[in-house]
Amino acid sequence: MNPQADNFEQIRKLLSLKKYEQPPPGYFNQLSARIISRIEAADMGRTTLWDRLGFAFGSKPAFVCALGVVVCGLFCIGILSTLQGTTVSAVASSPELAFGNQPMMSAPEEAHSSVDPVISQTSPFSDVAPRVDKASYTPR
Amino acid sequence: MQEVVIDPSSLSNALGLDAPTPARAEPVVIPGAPVHDAVLVRRSQDGDIGAYDELIRRYQERVYATVYHMTSNHEDANDLTQETFIKGFQALKSFKGDSSFYTWVYRIAVNKTINFLKQRKNRTHISLNDIDFNAENDPDLVALVSDRTPRRDIGLSELQQKLNKAMQKLSEPHRLVVTLHDVQGLSHEEIGNIVHCNIGTVRSRLFYARQQLQAHLSDYLK
Numbered sequence: 255m256n257p258q259a260d261n262f263e264q265i266r267k268l269l270s271l272k273k274y275e276q277p278p279p280g281y282f283n284q285l286s287a288r289i290i291s292r293i294e295a296a297d298m299g300r301t302t303l304w305d306r307l308g309f310a311f312g313s314k315p316a317f318v319c320a321l322g323v324v325v326c327g328l329f330c331i332g333i334l335s336t337l338q339g340t341t342v343s344a345v346a347s348s349p350e351l352a353f354g355n356q357p358m359m360s361a362p363e364e365a366h367s368s369v370d371p372v373i374s375q376t377s378p379f380s381d382v383a384p385r386v387d388k389a390s391y392t393p394r
Numbered sequence: 395m396q397e398v399v400i401d402p403s404s405l406s407n408a409l410g411l412d413a414p415t416p417a418r419a420e421p422v423v424i425p426g427a428p429v430h431d432a433v434l435v436r437r438s439q440d441g442d443i444g445a446y447d448e449l450i451r452r453y454q455e456r457v458y459a460t461v462y463h464m465t466s467n468h469e470d471a472n473d474l475t476q477e478t479f480i481k482g483f484q485a486l487k488s489f490k491g492d493s494s495f496y497t498w499v500y501r502i503a504v505n506k507t508i509n510f511l512k513q514r515k516n517r518t519h520i521s522l523n524d525i526d527f528n529a530e531n532d533p534d535l536v537a538l539v540s541d542r543t544p545r546r547d548i549g550l551s552e553l554q555q556k557l558n559k560a561m562q563k564l565s566e567p568h569r570l571v572v573t574l575h576d577v578q579g580l581s582h583e584e585i586g587n588i589v590h591c592n593i594g595t596v597r598s599r600l601f602y603a604r605q606q607l608q609a610h611l612s613d614y615l616k
Contacts, residue, residue, distance in 0.1 A: 262604050264615045267534040269576040269607075271554060272463055274529035275522060277472075285458070285472075286450040289479045290443060296480065 431495045439486050446486075450479050453496060456578065457503045463573040464507045464566070466558045467521045474510060478503040493587060500588045508566050520558055525550055538614075553614060560610035568603035575600055 429448070437445035457478055462471035482499050489498055529535055529550055538553075561569055570589065574580045575596075582593045582600075589596070608615065 262608070264538065265604050265607050265611070266576050267538050268553070268557060268611065268615070269572065270532065271525070271529060271535055271550065271557060272577045274526040274532070274535075275462070275524070275554065276526045277458065277462075277468055277523050281472075282454055282458075285454050285475065286447050289450055289476050290447050292476060293443065293446075293480055293483050296484075 432491060435486065435489060435491070435495050438483070439489070446483055449495060449499075453499055454479070456496075457499060460500070460573055460578060461503055461507050462523070463561070463577050464511065464569060466562055467519055468523050469521060470510065474503065474506050478506055481506070497584070497587050501590075504570060504588060508570070511566050520555075520562070522554060522558060525554055556611060556614060560607050563610055564603055564606055568599050568606065571596055571599040572603045572607070576604075 429445075431449065431452075434445045434449050438449065454475065458471055458475045461474045461478070462468065465471055465474070478499065481502050485502070489495070535550065561572070564572065567589070571585060574585045574588065575582070580588075582596045585596045586593050
């Protein structure tokens with residue numbers, strides 16, 4: 255027989271001693287229960303206050319709900335802005351709407367409408383005489 | 395209650411049926427026999443904690459033994475075994491069934507143990523379990539201790555200490571292969587699947603590890 259193989263056979267026999275190394279009696283009876291309780295504890299740790307109160311819901315429905323709220327909001331904003339635009343244009347076309355039955359102040363002759371810019375042909379500074387002050391310097 | 399699980403393809407073959415079997419047939423569960431691992435895994439994936447408890451009970455001793463023989467420390471083996479099964483439950487959704495559950499959970503245990511040993515480095519603290527009284531009746535061990543060992547007065551406990559110290563001198567990959575093959579009795583192929591290497595590598599590591607052990611324990615083997 256090959257002496258090396260024979261020695262390996264002895265090593266293998268010696269290693270069989272390790273099969274007899276056993277944990278304390280009853281160890282394996284409790285091990286799975288300990289593992290399961292740790293798994294359950296970890297699961298409980300992951301649950302939030304909302305989960306415990308029963309308000310937990312999936313992320314997808316929440317996303318759909320949020321999207322619906324955003325779409326509704328945009329729709330309302332659109333309607334409001336459309337209504338405002340209608341009012342502005344109505345006011346622009348009929349100034350009476352803006353001031354009710356009150357008599358309007360007469361517009362200047364130059365003004366063609368309330369929205370047209372009033373362009374004066376004369377300069378507002380034409381009556382003001384230019385004033386030039388000369389600096390005086392008296393050397394001592 | 396225990397259930398028997400029969401592969402539908404083998405059942406139809408046995409009955410002489412020519413009906414084509416689906417690519418991935420559901421196992422047939424028969425009340426009164428052990429449930430197949432695949433069934434328990436599927437139930438566990440659906441959140442059945444009782445099914446996972448059954449899987450733990452099936453493999454806890456083998457996983458513990460592997461970790462224990464790698465660390466030579468009961469407390470470390472206890473912690474790592476628990477962490478292995480907890481990690482297994484958390485990662486169970488990703489288990490596709492490409493390998494057996496046993497191989498898969500073994501991989502987790504081996505990776506955890508090797509990472510642990512790398513962190514522990516030289517801080518080896520041996521805390522051995524007691525030897526079962528049946529060892530005294532093992533003919534191989536009796537012969538090894540009383541007949542062929544030069545130190546005939548050595549007891550099994552002392553031999554256990556020497557053996558574990560010699561094991562701790564091996565590198566992790568070599569210790570792992572010796573543990574899985576010579577202590578746990580796994581085949582080369584199974585070890586290759588667990589440690590992700592080919593059979594040739596497993597054989598060469600085993601040869602080298604045995605040589606090293608032989609050198610360390612030469613006084614007790616002549």
